[in-house]
Amino acid sequence: MSTDYWWQQALPVPDMAFAEAAGQRQLQLTKPPGSLGQLEQLAAQLAACQRRRDPQLQRVRICVFAGDHGVVEEGVSAFPQSVTASMLANFAAGGAAISVLADQWGAELRLVNLGLVGGPCGLPGVEDLQLMPGTDNFAEQPAMPLEVCLAALQAGREQAQAAAAAGCQLLIGGEMGIGNTSSACALASALLQLPVAELVGPGTGLQGAALAHKAAVIERALALHGPALQGPLDALQRLGGLEIAALAGAFLGAAEQRMAVLVDGYITTAAALCAVRLNPQCRPWLLFSHRSAEPGHVALLQALQAQPLLDLGMRLGEGSGAAVALPILRSACALHNRMATFAEAGVAGPDA
Ligand SMILES: O=C(O)c1ccc[n+]([C@@H]2O[C@H](COP(=O)([O-])O)[C@@H](O)[C@H]2O)c1
Numbered sequence: 001m002s003t004d005y006w007w008q009q010a011l012p013v014p015d016m017a018f019a020e021a022a023g024q025r026q027l028q029l030t031k032p033p034g035s036l037g038q039l040e041q042l043a044a045q046l047a048a049c050q051r052r053r054d055p056q057l058q059r060v061r062i063c064v065f066a067g068d069h070g071v072v073e074e075g076v077s078a079f080p081q082s083v084t085a086s087m088l089a090n091f092a093a094g095g096a097a098i099s100v101l102a103d104q105w106g107a108e109l110r111l112v113n114l115g116l117v118g119g120p121c122g123l124p125g126v127e128d129l130q131l132m133p134g135t136d137n138f139a140e141q142p143a144m145p146l147e148v149c150l151a152a153l154q155a156g157r158e159q160a161q162a163a164a165a166a167g168c169q170l171l172i173g174g175e176m177g178i179g180n181t182s183s184a185c186a187l188a189s190a191l192l193q194l195p196v197a198e199l200v201g202p203g204t205g206l207q208g209a210a211l212a213h214k215a216a217v218i219e220r221a222l223a224l225h226g227p228a229l230q231g232p233l234d235a236l237q238r239l240g241g242l243e244i245a246a247l248a249g250a251f252l253g254a255a256e257q258r259m260a261v262l263v264d265g266y267i268t269t270a271a272a273l274c275a276v277r278l279n280p281q282c283r284p285w286l287l288f289s290h291r292s293a294e295p296g297h298v299a300l301l302q303a304l305q306a307q308p309l310l311d312l313g314m315r316l317g318e319g320s321g322a323a324v325a326l327p328i329l330r331s332a333c334a335l336h337n338r339m340a341t342f343a344e345a346g347v348a349g350p351d352a
């Protein structure tokens with residue numbers, strides 16, 4: 001018996017008539033045609049998503065989803081598990097990279113705890129969903145029960161709904177979870193059918209034998225779950241993180257709400273791949289901010305036919321790469337909306 005899930009409904013499509021009109025306007029602006037490069041396509045894509053001639057990015061919401069990972073007991077991270085919870089406190093206190101960037105660019109920051117080993121964090125400014133006390137070790141058993149995976153997807157969807165209801169024009173998804181590059185790598189390997197060796201990377205800083213051990217743990221997990229990994233929902237439930245499932249739900253939910261998404265780095269792109277596999281119609285709503293230094297990110301971006309805007313060697317997560325790319329999107333909109341046309345400025349246009 002098959003079950004119908006919310007993300008299986010038809011999703012809206014961006015209105016390409018607005019993209020076409022935006023392309024026509026770009027030809028009339030006082031610059032050689034095409035000279036703003038990718039900024040021109042960005043403005044057109046946002047115009048199509050927002051169904052308006054003058055795309056706006058005043059209200060941007062960054063949702064950072066946090067969760068702990070049982071696989072950390074295998075020794076797959078350079079940092080202790082306690083850092084997930086303490087960084088969440090740092091986000092709330094304003095001292096983390098994403099806190100600074102959200103403040104710098106006037107973006108709203110929402111913090112969501114999906115499940116920490118130490119229980120609810122009880123911090124003001126954090127939504128404490130605490131679906132389970134961190135995932136189970138996916139090298140030994142499924143990361144989470146199906147109901148928990150569904151609840152995490154729904155939690156992400158509800159964040160997108162809340163952002164849309166508040167009038168936000170763009171959603172940035174961020175994550176915090178010690179051990180989650182192992183989860184992202186396992187998901188990428190399962191969904192792309194690529195060897196772990198091509199996708200595994202240092203995460204927070206593993207090198208040498210420790211990195212080889214991380215690869216072996218992920219391979220062991222994939223061998224354990226192999227036959228049961230039938231599709232993206234199985235993969236999320238068995239290999240995923242709570243925050244990765246929530247991100248996938250947020251991306252699908254954003255598409256449902258006709259809201260564009262700016263995807264961050266390695267882990268968020270793995271979540272984006274899960275979302276696109278759950279419903280390919282969410283793909284046109286996704287923009288990609290940067291290429292992470294995590295080596296497996298390239299394969300994920302290629303699979304999604306994504307061209308990220310920046311390549312700064314960042315590998316932080318939190319939504320930080322997307323927050324750094326936000327002013328580029330804002331410049332694309334400002335130029336599109338406010339530059340004079342050749343006719344308005346009395347400047348001679350291109351020779352026919
Ligand atoms: O977003 C990325 O590209 C990225 C690449 C490497 C590490 N991270 C962050 O580092 C943490 C996971 O690293 P690890 O080594 O504990 O698996 C997690 O909190 C992520 O936000 C993030």
Ligand SMILES: Cc1cc2nc[nH]c2cc1C
Pocket residue numbers: 079083087175176177204316317318
């Ligand atoms: C300090 C620290 C900050 C982070 N932010 C996202 N992932 C992180 C991992 C660590 C270790």
